[in-house]
Each structure stands twice: as C-alpha cells, then as structure tokens.
Amino acid sequence: MAASNLHRQDNQPVYVLHTYPFKETSLVVELFSREFGRVAAVARGARRPRSAMRGMLQAFQPLQATWSGKAELKNLHGMEWGAGLLLLRGEALMCGFYLNELLLRLLLREDGHDALFDYYSQTLRILAQDQVLPATTLRRFELKMLQELGYAVPLEHDASGEAIQSGHQYVYVAEQGALRSSQHAAQANGVQLSGKALLDMAQDDYTDTQTQQQSKQLMRALLAHYLGEKPLHTRQLLMDLQAL
Structure with a gap:
C-alpha cells in the first residue's frame, strides 16, 4: 500500500x-x-x-x-x-519473543498480511493456554509464516511434481523442494527426511516423534536460508532451554 x-x-x-x-x-x-x-x-x-x-x-x-x-x-x-489480554510465562514467553523476532526479520514494512496477523494472534492464545507442546506450536507458525510471506514450501509433491510417497526418503532443498534421496544423496545443503514427515506436516499432524524431529530440522534449515547469516537470538535461547 x-x-x-x-x-x-x-x-x-x-x-x-x-x-x-x-x-x-x-x-x-x-x-x-x-x-x-x-x-x-x-x-x-x-x-x-x-x-x-x-x-x-x-x-x-x-x-x-x-x-x-x-x-x-x-x-x-x-x-x-484490545480484547482478551494474555499472559505468557516461562517457556511460552520465550516462544513469543521468538515469534516476534521472526516477524521483525522477515516482514517487509507496510506489507499487510491479515491472515498471518490472525494466525499470530491465535498462536499467542495457544501459548498462553499452555495446552499444546511449544515445539509443535512453533513448527506450525514457522510453516504458516513462510507460506503467507510467499515462500513456497511444497510438502505433498516433490521437485519433479510427483506425489510424495510416505515410505520414501527425501532430501529437501530450499527453493527446490523434496528430492528423492536415492538420486540426490550428494545434496549437502539439504535436509534428509521421510515422505511420512512431509505428509504429516501437510496435514498439520505432529503427533509422530520422528515427524517432530525432522520437521524441526527442516524448518531450521529453511529459516536459516531466508534469514541469511545473522542468527536469531531467541532461537539460541530456546535451544539452550529445551532444544526447540
């Protein structure tokens, strides 16, 4: 505008x-x-x-x-x-500061994203209720934020357009997508993960322990790619606390 x-x-x-x-x-x-x-x-x-x-x-x-x-x-x-004052404490408070630092680093000035604003508000309420694992809440927000800001994060199809297969292994490369690991084993800048983890993320399902771990590795790599060399201060604090 x-x-x-x-x-x-x-x-x-x-x-x-x-x-x-x-x-x-x-x-x-x-x-x-x-x-x-x-x-x-x-x-x-x-x-x-x-x-x-x-x-x-x-x-x-x-x-x-x-x-x-x-x-x-x-x-x-x-x-x-506004309506509904919130109280974030302990780990949830650190997660909130992490979300704010992400937005400060990735949002352009005067570039409206009403859906992201609403999702941010919803995420703060979830953190305040302390009923969902903070790590899961962060993964959902990170993915939603990148998608809303226009960064493609395809999860249901690989880089060739083929449907992701749950039983296959992939290497995910920023700005390319998922590559079959058997064909691209030398992709040093990619993240190795299962097709199941990708499909779980697409369905917003983080109940599987392996999906939790691999989604964390994927989002960490994608954010590092888009953020550049300057690290997130709050990310390091969260890692020191509980490896979120």
Missing part, C-alpha cells in the same frame, strides 16, 4: 513486536498491524515515568493504535487495549 495512503490511521489492530529508545524521552515502536504489516512509529515522551502510553507498549497484547506520517517512521498518537 502506498505511503500516501498511510498519512493517518485510526484504531488499527496491532501487536507490539519491539521497542527501543529514541532521543531522550521517546521510543521507536515496531508494530505488527493487521492491515499494514510491520509499521515503525515514534512514541514521543513514552520513556517519561508519567507517560500514559508507556504502560501499554507491551508485547503479546492485542492493542489498537493510531499513527500518522508519510515517511517510513510514523508518529504514534495513541494506544488502546
């Missing part, structure tokens, strides 16, 4: 992804907006102790924001609480 259409936006559904100091008393707030994607805005005076906005700039909480400006860095005028 053109910057001229972003001159003022009122009460837009958002989440705070990150904040950092700006000048003496202000903050730059990285927002994930449902309609406009990632938006950076200055919250003037937000570092002052009595700032009304300061206490609202919290990650993982549904908010409504009003901002204006034609430049890349907007002016944040106000925030309001």
